[in-house]
C-alpha cells in the first residue's frame with residue numbers, strides 16, 4: 001500500500017467525558033466490536049494491573065482515577081483507528097489538553113442523566129479553539145434519564161455548534177425499546193446484555209412500521225413525534241460543517257449493553273477525517289510526504305520507578321516510520337536511532353515496525369526527548385500548536401533537607417520538561433521555585449515523584465499568586481520598562497519564557513491598563 005493509501009485509512013481521535021459517563025466502558029466496547037480484544041473487561045483489568053505494578057501510580061489507585069492517558073490502536077473495516085484516552089477527572093492536568101492536539105477528531109461521551117458536565121465543558125473549549133470535529137455519544141439510555149430534546153439543546157448551547165441526531169431513542173429506562181436510526185430508517189431493538197455483539201440485534205425497518213407502533217406503544221408515539229420535530233427543526237447534516245467543528249452528529253445508546261456502539265464505530269470510519277496537514281514554522285507538512293516527521297505530544301515516566309526512563313509519545317505527522325531508522329531531533333540536531341519503539345495495538349505494547357501519519361508511537365528514552373520535540377529524517381521543522389496553558393494554581397516548593405537542593409532542581413527540571421508541572425524561577429533572586437498547575441492533583445503527583453524518583457522530600461507551600469500570563473511587546477523599550485517596574489512579579493518558565501504572575505484578576509487588569517504596549521498571553525505555544 002502507498003503512503004497516501006495508508007493515510008487515507010487512518011482515523012485518530014480522542015475520547016472525552018466527565019468521570020463516570022462511561023468512557024472506559026465505551027472504549028472497551030469499541031475495541032470489542034473492532035475485534036481488537038476478545039473479552040470485554042480487559043481494559044478495566046489492565047487499569048487494575050497497572051495500579052498493582054507501579055509505585056508512583058499509588059496516587060491513582062488511592063483516588064481511583066486515571067492520571068495517565070493511553071493510546072489504543074485497532075483495525076475496523078480496513079481502517080486503522082487510533083484512540084487516545086484522556087484522563088477523566090475534574091482535577092485533570094495539562095496532559096489532557098495536549099492529547100487533544102494529537103488527534104483529528106474527538107468522541108464525546110455524555111451521561112444522559114447528567115447532561116453536559118464541567119470536565120466535558122473544559123475539554124470542549126479546547127476542541128472548539130482548534131475546530132476539532134466532535135462526534136457525540138449519549139450513554140445510559142437504559143436508565144431513567146433526561147429528555148433527549150433537552151440533552152440536544154444543552155449540547156448545542158455548551159458546544160456552540162449544531163447537534164444533528166443520527167439516531168433517536170425509543171423510550172428510556174424500563175421502557176427503553178431501542179434506538180431509531182434516522183438515516184437508515186430502521187430501529188435497532190434493545191436487548192440488555194454484555195455478551196452480544198450489535199450484529200445480532202433485531203432490526204425493524206421503517207418508522208411508520210405498524211410493528212414498532214404496536215410493540216412500543218407510548219414510547220414509540222413520543223419518539224415518532226420528536227423525530228418529526230427534529231427533522232423539521234434541526235439542520236441537515238453537512239459533512240463540511242462537521243469537519244469545521246460547526247456540527248456534531250449525535251448517537252444514543254447504552255455502552256454497558258453494547259447497544260449503539262456499532263453506529264459510533266461506523267461513524268468514526270465514515271465521518272471522521274483522515275490525518276490532515278500540520279503547520280510548521282518553516283512550511284506546511286503533508287501527511288503523505290515520503291519523509292517521516294512526528295511530534296512529541298506527551299512524555300510519560302516509565303511505569304518502573306527503578307529506571308528513570310521515559311516514554312515519549314510521538315504523533316506521526318508525515319511519511320513512513322520504520323523501526324531502526326535514523327532520526328534527527330529538530331531542537332538540537334542530535335541523532336537517534338530508536339529500535340525498541342512500541343505501538344499500542346490491541347491493548348498490548350508491541351514492538352512496532354511501521355507507522356504512518358495519524359499513528360502514535362512510543363519511544364523509550366532517558367530524557368533525550370522533550371515535550372514538543374519534532375523528529376525528522378534530517379529536515380529542521382518546528383510544529384506550532386503544542387499548547388502550554390497559563391497555570392491557575394501555584395505553590396512554592398522548598399526542600400526539607402538543604403543538601404538535597406541540587407536534586408530538587410534536577411527533579412523539577414526533568415518533571416517540567418516532561419510537562420508534568422510548570423516550573424517558574426522568580427526573577428527576584430533568592431525566591432523559592434514556584435510550581436504552576438491547572439489541576440491540584442499535579443502538585444501531589446510531583447511531590448510523590450520527587451520523593452520516589454529523586455529521593456527529595458519537598459515541602460509545598462501556599463503561594464500568593466493564582467494567575468500567570470506570558471507576555472511580549474513589539475517595542476523592546478516598553479518591554480524593559482514593564483519588566484523593571486514589575487520585577488517582583490516576573491518569573492521564567494522551563495524554556496526561559498518570561499511570565500507575569502498576579503494574585504488577582506484586578507492586578508492583571510491594572511498591568512494591562514498601565515502597559516497597553518505589552519501583550520499578555522494565557523497560552524504559550526511550544527517553540
Ligand code: GDP
Pocket residue numbers: 017018019020021022023024025026088139140141142143253254255256257
Ligand atoms: P468513565 O469514568 O467515564 O470511564 O466511566 P466507566 O466506563 O467506568 O463507567 C462508569 C459507571 O457507569 C460504571 O459503573 C459503568 O458500569 C456504568 N455504565 C457505563 N455505561 C453504562 C450504561 O450504558 N448504562 C448503565 N446503566 N450504566 C453504565
